[in-house]
Every structure is written in structure tokens, then in C-alpha cells.
Amino acid sequence: MDKPLEVEIKGTTEMIKPSSPTPDHLRNFNLSLLDQIVPVEYTAVVLFYTGNGDVNNAAKKSQRLKTSLSRTLSSFYPYAGRIKDHKTVECNDNGAVFVEAYADCCLSDILHKPDQKFLRKFLPTEIESPKAGTGPLLLVQATFFKCGGVALGNCLSHKMADGNTTGFFLTSWGANSRGSNKALIPLFIAASGLFPPDHSLAPYMDVIGSNFVTKRFVLYESKIAALRAKVSSANVPKPTRVEAVTALIWKCVTTAARANRGFPRVSQTSHSMNLRKMVVPPLPNYAAGNIIGDFLAQTKDKKLDLEDLVLKLRKGKEEFRKKGLQILLKNKSLTNPEELSNEVENEHKDFYMFSDISRFPAYEIDYGWGRPLWVSVPNYRHNMVMLVSTSDGLGLEALVTLCQEDMALFEHDPELLAFADYNPSALSVPNHLGFVSRL
Template sequence: MSVPLRIEIMQRETIKPSSPTPLHLRSLKLSLLDQFMPVVHIPLLLFYPRNGNDTDHLAKATERSLLLKTSLSEALTHFYPFAGRLKDNSSIECDDHGAEYIEARIHCILSDILKKPDTEVLKQLLPAALSEAATARDSQLLVQASFFDCGGLAIGVNLSHKVADAATVTSFIKCWAATARRSSTEVVISPVFMGASIFPQMDLPIPMLPVDLIQGESVMKRFVFEAPKITALKAKAISASVPDPTRVESVTALIWKCAMSASRSNLGVPRKSVLSLGVNIRKRLVPTLPDNYGGNYVGSISARMEDHDDLELQEACISLSPEDMALFESNRELLEFAAANHSVSV
């Protein structure tokens, strides 16, 4: 499915925290790692099929929307910086400005989209695609709840990278979901925002500009690896250096190997190749940090490899192993600014 969706915007509103943010938390200092993050939003799409045998989709959509807004308001009390505004490149003004919420009707069947996902179609389910550019820059959190004719639901989330990394997004979604379920057995763990005490900010001339990606000729493809295929791939990637490769290592090694092969075929000569991956460094700090520490705790892993005609999968996987990686190489100088009671395990 690659045609534009028939989207009907039902409402737009600002969701504020259910309880006001205490005065002593009204200003959040950004950490050094936060400062270096570009002004972009992390996108996330969640899909939910029709619940049971519901036939009154309109009434169910109204009920679901109310639950989403109420639970979002409660979750924002814990994740209060998400309801704030970026004052400058050194702080978030946690003034309970709120998160942008959009409710939309999608006049098609959810399964039509999920059978063969198309990137351009999926973008239309994210709130930034329907919001003014200024709103997308100023709001830390934007949510779009899209209700399909079949009763299915898609929740699109755009969260500012200035206040969150992927792990923080995960913690927020878990908190929001637990709040919506209102389960008495689930414990909502409040996040901790104190990155500036671990990575003290610096008065650096860092431009706070939106990222403008260079447009050029490119191809985007989606590859689906079924569980049995990944298991077989892991078996092929085993070597004396990496006796138990992970799923990520195995799949990444295969894609990297194929990319180098394609480059060699196009250019006629082999080239050196560098692969860079973002890494959650919470567990690599000493002492380690819990998963509920919010903000940006991201380093990078750089792996290098010489390309040659008979490159084996095991070689690519060995280059990806932590022992042979230039761990956090591009971030090493930044990480040295960690507070005295923390260090990075490299």
C-alpha cells in the first residue's frame, strides 16, 4: 500500500500533567550528551488490532481516546520534562506546557497497511506529519492516535531527542501502558532525570538547529528475518572468537557483509568499511545506572573491516564483537567529562 491515506483529523488538544510539577523541578539542566543531540524527534509507531468482537467502532474509539488522554496526563506527571519546552541548549523549562495530542480517523483497514508496510504511508501515522513545523520543534512530545475503520488503532509518538534516548522512550511507553491498564500488580517506576550531574554541561558554541538531511538518490528496503532463519544465521556466525553471537551481531554482520560486497561490485575494487552503532551506556558506567535514568546516555561503537573477495560471515561478526571494537571512540572525549564518582567501562 503506497497511496496517501484518507485521514480525517477529529481533534487536536494539549495534554497537561495530571499534577503540577513541583517548583524545585521546574528547570531541568541538560547534560553534555543532551546538548550534543540534534533538534529531532524520535519516532515510534505502535499497532493494536480490534479488541475482541467489538462492532461499535466509533463508540470504542471514543472510549479508547479518553483512556489514552487520561493515562497520558498521568504518565506526564512522572515524565514532566516531556511536557516542558526547550528554553535553550542548556535547559528544559518544565512549565507543564503539555504534550500535543492528535486524534485521527483512517479510512482503511489496518491489515492493509501491515501486510506490506510502506515508509511513506507509515509517516502519515506520526504526529509530526500533521503538525505545524513550529509545533514539532517547540513541543517535546507529540502523540497521534489513529483509529481505523476496522476498529484497529495506531499510536504514533514523536519524542524530542533533547530529553530522551531510545531507552527513555521505552521507559515512558511502559509507564504510559501500565497507567492505562490501571493494574494493581504493576509498579510504575518513576524516572530519574539527573544526567547533568553525571555528564556536566559545558558552555560550548553548539548550534541548536533542526537537522536538515541532505536529499539525494537512495533506496530504502525492509528485510524480514524469521526466527528460524536467525537461528541458522547465528550458527553460521559462530567462531572461536565469538562462540555465541547475538541475534543483533549475526544479522548486522550479514547486512554489513552484503553492503561491502555490493560496494565492491559497483566500484570494481574493495574498500575499507566502518560501521557505527549507537549504544546504551547505562550499564557501561561505573557504577552502573538503572534503566529508569531518563535523558541521553548514548555512546557509539565503531567497527572497521578490510573488504576482500572471500569475506566470511564469521569475520564480519568478529569485527562486531566488543573485544575488537573501537568502543565509544567518537565519544571518548565527551565521556571523560563524567563526574568523579562515575567512569566509563571500555
């Protein structure tokens, strides 16, 4: 573009309160153990909508969002409160933050060549803000484009929600915005059930750095099928698409790190898992909060083999299913923050966090002007790989965050680029006719 894109904040930031006051007996909400042990930060997601070409109804759309958010907060009442003493949410109906913004460009300018760092302009706060543990728990920014498109940036305190809960909240909000009666009621039971809080635990911030860059790689359905065939073995004859893509990225980031810092280096990964179906009895998907655990996989091998990396991932997952929950409850840590800090700073070991949110129902979230054209997550500031679904539900977008030195090698890895397209336009999707525009 000839000039830099601008996002201007206009109007007054509003506090959106629940449409009905929280009853007295629900005013004190206990965090669960799993809520306590996640880092103090916001989960973030940005959804882009075409707006159906309606360029004159920004005020009407904004009011619709605020009214339906108010109704939604009556069910998700803790999100309108504030955390006190790292143990309890005071459900005082202070409200969620709603910011109205305007972009001096069209939606196509953003999606033609997406910039993960620029996506932070569509968020109402910094992901790493310590206010996630003391201030507003939910902040929303609705950004309106000159073409009538809308970007909806959501920041929800990680102390209150994992990816599953965030998706459920946004889906419920969308249903209320459409006037649908299908908005499910969340079930806040984690603290009173399997994961009671530990009042001795103290909060901690995530480990972040300043020399990190995030880049986007898209693996379409046909390339994933070829990759799965390549990495299959007698030990894992049918690798999942996530296992296959994870193994490919793991190999390529490790190769880059070893080239920059030399061998021998241990490469360790952490992978989030949804515990809702693992506990007994199983919990429904609308059980809200952080109900996740992490399994580890590592390699010390000098020669990296994709089939072997897939096997290590599968074994790590199976081991976690056998005894991971018991270890989590015993150690009271997803990944011990002290240990994580040591891993990040260990000059002989590289540590990568993987988060698969490809089942997040992002492309089903409709506020009354259709489903989103594109959904993404802004850049992080530590070694991180986020796996997000493509709009057709068949491919994966890998949002890879590495230090600049490692990224310079990783993004040119020929094995990676044999299966992944580097930052293609989000305006089109492949089909049997080739790439077809969606605007």
C-alpha cells in the same frame, strides 16, 4: 488495494498538560552532555493494536489515552516543556501534542504488506523537524481504523530520550491507561551525575538526503540460529544474534555499494550502546534521557568474510567498553557531526549507522486493549539499519535505509535472502504449524 490509503485528521489537535503542575523547584531542567550531542530530531515509533474488534469506541479510547497521558506527564514533566538555549528545558507545563486521526481502511490493509514510507502518515510530525529542539517535545497521533484497530504514533524529541527511555515512557503510559499501579517513576539524573552539560556546545541537525528508500527484512528464529552457526569461529565461538545479523547486512550493503561505485572503498559502521550498565555505579533502566554511546567498526578488505566482520564488531564493542566512555566525555561527541558529514560525502568511504532496539519492550505496551499486533519505525533519510524485535521476541526485523541505487542491488542479494524474508505480512507469525494469522 484498488484505491490509495487515506489518513484523515479529524477534530482539534489538543495540548495535553500534566495532571498536576510541576513544582517550582523543578521548573528548570538541565540537559545532560549526552542530550546535547545527539542530533535535533524526533525518535519515532508506531504501535498497531487490533482494538479487540471494538469499532464504536474511538472517542472513548481517545479520551482514555489523553487522560492517562496527562497523568504520565506529571512524572515525565520535562516532556510537557520546551527547550531553551540548547541547555535547559523550561518545564512550563505547556503540554504534549495529541492528534486524533482516522484511516479510510482496515488495519489488515496496512499490515498485509507494510510500507515503511507510508508509516509516516501515522506520525504527528516529521522525524527531522527542527522543532524537536525548540517546539513541543512530545507529539502523539492516535489513528483509528474502520475495523476498530488503532495505530499509536509517537514522536519524542531525541534531545530528551534514547530508545530505552522511549520504551520506558510508553510502558508507563500504558500502565496508567490500564489503571495499573505499576508505572515506575523516571529518574532524571544524567545532567547532575556523570554527564553534566557543556554550555559551549551548539545544536546540530542530522545528515539526511532525498534519494533514500527503506525496506523491511525479517529474520525468524530458525534462520537466525542457522546464521549464527555459519558465522561462528574460533575467535567468536558464540556470536550474538545481533552480531550475526549485523555482519550479514553489513556485508551485503557494502557489496552493493562497491558494485555501484567501485573498489577500493572503506566501509565503516557506527553502533549505539546502552551505557546504563557500563557506568560506575550502574544506573537503573528507568534512568531517563540519552545514556548511550557509539562504537565504530570498519573494513578495508577486498574480500568480505562474515566471520571476520563479526570479529570486527566484537572487537569494536570490547574496545568501547574499555575506554569508549572516557573518549566520549573527552571529545564530547557520540560521532563527531563534522566527521560524520565527511564520511557521508566521502566518495571513497561508505558509512552506515546501526541501531539495535530489539530489547525495546514494545510488545508489552498495553493501553487496555491488549498488546500490539505489530510495532515498527518509519523510514529514515540516510544510511541506517534499525533492528527491531519480531512479535514473538525470537526474531529480528531489519529496517534498512539505503540510497535507491544501492537498495536495488542489496534487496536481491542471494546471501541476504537465504536468511531474511523480504517484507512478509505482519499479520502472521511462524510456529511449528507454519505461519498462523493473528487477526
